[in-house]
Structure formats: structure tokens, C-alpha cells
Amino acid sequence: MKKNLESVAIIGSGVAGLSAAIRLALQGKQVIVFEQNPYTGGKVTAFEKQGFRFDMGPSLFTMPHLVEELFELAGRTPKDYFQYHTHDEVCRYFWLDGTQITLYPSVEKNVEAITTVFDKESGKRVRKYFDDARKKFELTAPFFLESSLHKMKTFLSPRVLKVVSEIPRLGLFSTLDDQNKRYFKEPKLVQLFNRYATYNGSSPYQTPGIMQMISHLEHGMGTHFPVGGMHAISQSLTKLAKELGVQFELNSKVEQILIEEKKVRGVVVNGAKRKFDLVVCNSDIKHAYQELLPEQVRRPKKTLAQEPSSSALIFYWGVRQTFPKLDLHNIIFSEDYKEEFDRIRTNGPFWEDPTIYIHISNRLEVNDAPKGKDSWFVMVNVSYDQGQDWGDIVGKVRRKLIERMSAMLGQDITPLIETEEILTPPQIQHRTSSVGGALYGTSSNERMAAFLRHSNKSSSVKGLYFCGGSAHPGGGVPLCILSGKIAAEWIEEDE
Template sequence: MTKNSATVAVIGSGVAGLSAAIRLALQGKQVVVFEQNAYTGGKITAFEKQGYRFDMGPSLFTVPHLVDELFELAGKTPSNYFQYHTHNEVCRYFWLDGKQITLFPSVDRNVEAITTVFGTESGKRVRKYFDDARKKFELTAPFFLESSLHKMKTYLSPRVLKVVSEIPRLGLFSTLDDQNKRYFKEPKLVQLFNRYATYNGSSPYQTPGIMQMISHLEHGMGTHFPVGGMHAISQSLTKLAQELGVQFELNAKVERILLEKKQVRGLVVNRAERMFDIVVCNSDIKHAYHELLPKNMRRPKKTLAQEPSSSALIFYWGIGQTFPVMDLHNIIFSEDYKEEFHRISSNGPFWEDPTIYVHISNRLEVNDAPKGKDSWFVMVNVPYDQGQDWEDIVGKVRRKIIERISSVLGKDIAPLIETEEILTPPQIHSRTSSVGGALYGTSSNERMAAFLRHSNKSSSVKGLYFCGGSVHPGGGVPLCILSGKIAAEWIEEDE
């Protein structure tokens, strides 16, 4: 096998799999992507109903240069394939007592907004908060996010020495909630910045304070939205991959990864054996070990035993009226955030007061809804599926969401719902092989969670690599793209 003759199978066409496939094709390899669904993109997909268009999965888009980079590597002009809006707001926040605030991708504007709503002292503190979040991100991102934590050379980098010297100030040994309380006396601001734990399916009362740096992605680096919706990300990357010679086989369910003497031999796809030199698994890591790999192979028990991340219950509503008080991203906070996360992380009884996220894509993509109407993506965080009565939970959550949003808007929204679809954790599992519908694989509810995520390379099987939200560096569109990059770099280095 020469460098340019290696055959590679990629299991799954999520954004991580697409990222890996493009980079491997640029290395000269023959790449085939197997996707169990009739479409590419994994969680990034969309549908239309009664004149409304909905993105089904991720709705937040940051760090667009990571997408652009893939086109640039191929010598293409990114804007010929993929374009995006740069939005002037990050999110609008609402509380049941009538308090509300809009935050921006600008520290100065945020200081002004927070000073106006919460007072001068809070304004001063938030400037310090954003400055520290930026410093943490700039210091640690090249180490924790952009490099493999499973290569010795990563730890020999001069940059790591600086990270080590700053460990006491990174927040690794306190929770995000503890960290935020050191900055803010105002409980609503603590709650607002605690929400960044949800960006990787974790609890702010358990995840380490270093997660403060996530806020820098939006407030320091900008908030964006793709032209054509989030689905345009996977569509444009699929087009690029095809132009580079990557083959896609849809409705192709991978049933097993074939091994011979601790080396990859190929796959069983739709009951047929297919031979490959290399396999890149973009499937949930637990699904890979429990369903695809031999039962007798050595398993990373500590990694697989980690607590799954939270899941989501999503309502897609076509709303027969537009509400200018709401923007692209909106959060309606619960009154007892701590209890809400306790119920989620303990898989306890349904919490009657969930925090509600409302994404309205037609604020930027005007054709996503008929004129004078809105396309709503309404989500609450829920535990991963362990056999709960989701029919009962859906009914309760739906009633509560309608009640809460109606209270904020001052109008009963129930009669305005013209069309509806619902996505539950079991459905997420079924469509994406995310075990239990856990959106990010494992949570980051441990201090050393970053080091417990599965490597992008198998330590026991030659030719087997991993990418996606359930392995290093984690979930979300930017990290999944980086995951595909790290896996492709491993493969190139191993030749």
C-alpha cells in the first residue's frame, strides 16, 4: 500500500466525517463515506413543511473560518460554495419577572447593556469576565482543542509549559458555577453565564470553570448563521468532497468493523463485506464499541463508563405571527436552574420548569417562514434516554413551554401553532446512532473530562481512527470539524 493508494472507509457523514473525508482525499486517498440515512450531514439536516423550513439539529454557528479552511485547502474560493451572515446579536435573555437583556458580539456593547440592566458594578465585572475568557481560550485552545491529547509531541510543545504554569488560574479545580459567582453578585448574570455548560451537554454545577472560555466564541469571535440555514454546512462540504473524488453511499448501514490480527480489514455494510485499508469511525464511540467492534477486543473501560451528556427535546413550530421582541437566538430561563440541572444529570423525574431555547431562523433567512410568520425551533435540555415515558414527558413539556412563552410575549401562542414536528431522545438515537440520544457523547462533568475523551486513534487496532462529537476534542460544529482534522493528521503521520 502506497500513500496515494490507501483505501479509506468513513462511517457516518456528520460534519466530522466530512471534514476527515475531505482532508484524506486531499492526501490522495480513495475515500468512501457510508451513511445510514438517505442524506448526508448527520445531525445537521433540515425539512420543510407547510411553507416553513426548519434546521433539525445544531442552530448555533461560530468560528466559520474552520469551514472556509476546508475549501481553501482544496484551492477553492469558499464563498463560491458556502456563505454566511454575521449577526449583530448573540442572544436575547428573558426571565419570568419581566427582566430581559440582549447581549452582543462586542465586549463594549455588552458592558453597556449589562450596566443599564444590572448596574455599574456588574458592568465592570463583565468586562473582566470576557477578558479572562479570551485569555483562557487563546492559551488553551491550541492544546485542548486543536491538537491530539494522545500524542507525546503535544506535551513537549513550549506552549504546554505556559498552560501548566497557568493551571491554578484556569478554573480546572472549581465548577463553572463557582467560577461565575466569583465574578458576579447578581444571580441572573451567574445563571446567564452558567448556560455555557450546555454547549457540551454538561451541568454548570459540575463542569470545571475552564468552560468559561466557551463564552469567548460568541462574544469575542462573533455570531454567524449560514445562508440557506445550518444545513448549508453539510451540503456544501458534501459537494466539495464529491468534487475531490469522495464517494458517498447512502442508506448504507454499517453493521461491523472487520479486523484481522489487530488490524482493520474492512466493514460489513448492508450484510456485504467491503475491504478497506483504513476505517475512520464518525459514529458515537459507545455505539462503535458496543455494536461495530468485536465483543472480545480490549475496551477503554474508564472512557466508556463516563456519564453521557444531556439530550434534547425539540419542537419545530410554524407560528402564524411574528414577535419582534424575539431574535435569532432566545433563552427563557427557569426559576431554579440548579434543580433543573440536578434533574437532568441525575436522570431524575421531569422538571416542571425547564429553561427554553427558541431559535428563529427567518430573522436572517427570511424565506424560512411565510411573510408575517415565524419558524420556531424550540428546545429544552433533557436527560439522555433510559426508557423514560417520552409520550408523557412530551405532553408535559409542551404545555409548560406554551405557558412560559405566552407569559413572556403576553399572548397565548397555542392557537398560533400552524404546523408541528417533535424530536425526542429515542429518535435522535435512532437517526444518528447517538447512544441514548446524548447529543455530545459524554458530558464534561468531571475535572479531567478533556483527558478522558476517546483518542482519535485506536490504541489496539492498526488502521482504525475516530472522529465526531463523542471523541476528542468534543461536540458542536467547530470541535467536530477539528476532530476530523486531527484524525486525518494521525493517518498521514502513521504512513
């Protein structure tokens, strides 16, 4: 007789939930994904307005092999489902005094660009920065990103000994800012490389120096952008999951995870009890403990006390002109980066001097804007929602953005804004259940943050697993895909 297939409920269709769903379907399980929204993808979604297309959430795409791997596992040819451009520039950086530099996915080109614009810098030190970023990534990624930090097996691996022997050189005991000051004399360059703290919603003045490795993702591993925009990531993974038999129930908010005798029994969805053997929770960990898990489930106090990552204010502007000075990714830096991050971390009063990120997808995806026009995603980092007066903040930030961008482009951009949509932290929370609208789950502002992130498996409830930005290994599209992988692998091992 054929053994009954194990059934799995996945709560949420973020990229981590999709990654877990695909792997669990390939393990032969019956998988149902419950998604409260009428669409899949969570933060990786998009919208169109008056001929302009905008990715609503992520815009920086790194480690494309992690998306491709899912198609390969399913025996598909990745490019039949998902393709991407490889771009020859990483980012264009601008400062208010007129300084400007472009960096590339090439160490040699970067050494040349940096020593040309900043003549105080030595080519040797600059090359060493990129080399050290690569070494840190190659040494630690298999340990910190690709394995569970909650399994004994991970710590028994011979590779851990190598990581331990390198600890003095990893920058675990200094901040990213301290670390970058050891390589660069020019404060603008320290600021530029401090920016990598924002890739997981942290402050460069708090997060450990090991985060230098993030810069390797772009400068060493290349700059990419999906054909069809970032949205193509979640949509192609949804397509694959459906082909593998995963069922999606949209507009279906999970209200409770059912637990009896310390074992998962199912979920309550739209008021109905549904039985499942296993549950994988892709929602924010705080949301899960606050709303989905009964009180008798032990709360991981230290994990839940972790500081949320920063959030963002995003202005999606359809612009009736195109500016060759701007590329796919552009940054206009603030004059006082330290003060900017201190205000974000402490939720201080509105800061008049924000760093501005401008992403223009139609530089590569030409149909994202009508001919001769630009589709601008303009973002500033802000604190996660703690009840701030967002109406007031949006008005102030908008005026500042227009003033700074107009000065940089040498033209008043106000009359050029043809369409506008705005996304605030409370709206991010409303759309994704991410507490406070945090973009990346918890921040990495503490040295031990990697070890305090929630495990991919519950330590107190049998059959309950976790994936997504607030679980190990953390936020950002590639790490979330890895968290779905770690959760699915753990389920397989537990069998």
C-alpha cells in the same frame, strides 16, 4: 508503476466524517463514506413543512473559519460554496419576573448593557469576565481543541508549559458556577453565563470553570448564521467532498468493522464484506464498541463509562404571526437553574421549570417562513434516554412551553401554531446512532473529561481511527470538524 491508492472507509457522514473525508481525499486516498441514512450530515440536517424550513439539529454557529478552511485547503474560494451572515446580537434573555437583556458580540456593548440592566454590577468586573474568557480560550484552544491529547508530541510543545504555568488561573479546580460567582453579584447574570455549560451538554454545577472560554466564541469572535441555514454546512462540505472524488454510499449501515491480527481489514455493509486499508469511525464511540467492533478488541473501560451529554426535546413550530420581541436566538430562563440541571443529570422526575431556547432562523434567512410568519425551533434540555416515558414528558413540556411563552409574549400562542414536529432523545438515537440521543457525545461534567474522551486513533487496532462528538476534542460542530482534522492528520503522520 503507479502505487495503489490507499483506501479508506468512513463510517458516517456527520460533520466530523465529512471533515475527515475531505482531508483524506486531499492526501490522495480513495475515500468511501458509508451512511445509514438516505442523506448526509448526521445531526446537521433540515426539513420543510407547509412553507416553513427548520434546521433539525444545531442552530448556533461559531468558528466559521473552520468550515472555510476546508474549502481553502482544496484550493477553492469558500464563498463560492458557503456563506454566512454576521449578526449584531448574540442572544436575547428573558426571566419570568420581566427582566430582559440583550447581549452582543462586543465587550463594550455588553458592559454597557449589563451595567444598565443590573446596576449592582461593576463595569470593571464585567469587562474582566470577557477578558478572562478570551485569555482562557487563546491559551488553551491550541492544546485542548486543536491537538490530540493522546500524542506525546502535544505535551512536548512549548505552549504546554505556558498552559501548565497558568493552571491555577484556568478554573480547572472550581465549577463554572463557582467561577461565574466570582465575577457577578447578580444571580441572573451567574445563571446567564452558566448557560455556556450546555454548549457541550454539561451541568454548570459540575463542569470546570475553564468552560468560561466558550462564552468568548460568541462575545469575542462574533455571532454568525449560514446562508441557507445550518444545513448549508453539511451540504456544502458534501459537495466539496464529491468534487474531490469522495464516494458516498447512502442507506448503507456498517454492521461490523473487520479486524484480523490487530489490523483493520475492512467493513461489512449490508451483509457484504468490503476490503479497506483504513477505517475512520464517525459513529458514536459506544455504538462502535457495542455493535461494530469484535469482542477481542480491548474496551477502553474508563472512556466508555463516561456520562453521556444531555439530550433535548425540540418542538418545531410554524407560527402564523411574527414577534419582533424575539430575535435569532432567545432564552427564557427557569427560576431554579440548579434544580433543573440536577434533574437532568440524575434523570430525576419531570421538572416543571425548564429553561426554554427559541431559535428563529427566518430573522436572517427570510425565506425560512412565509411572509408575516415565524419558524420556531423551541428546545429544552433533558436527560439522555434511559427509558423515560417520553410521550408523557412531551405532553407536560409542551403545556409548560406554551404557558411560559404565552406569558412572556403577552398572548396565547396555542392558536398560532400552524404546523408542528417534535424530536425526542430516542428519535435522535434512531437517526444518528448517538447512544441515548446525547447531543454532544460525553459530557464534560468531570474535571478530567477532556483526557478521558476517546482518542482519534485506536490504541489496539492498526488502521482504525475515530472522529465525531464522542471522540476528542468533543461535541458541537466546530469541535467535530476539528476531530476530523486531527484523525486525518494522524493518518498522514502514520504513513
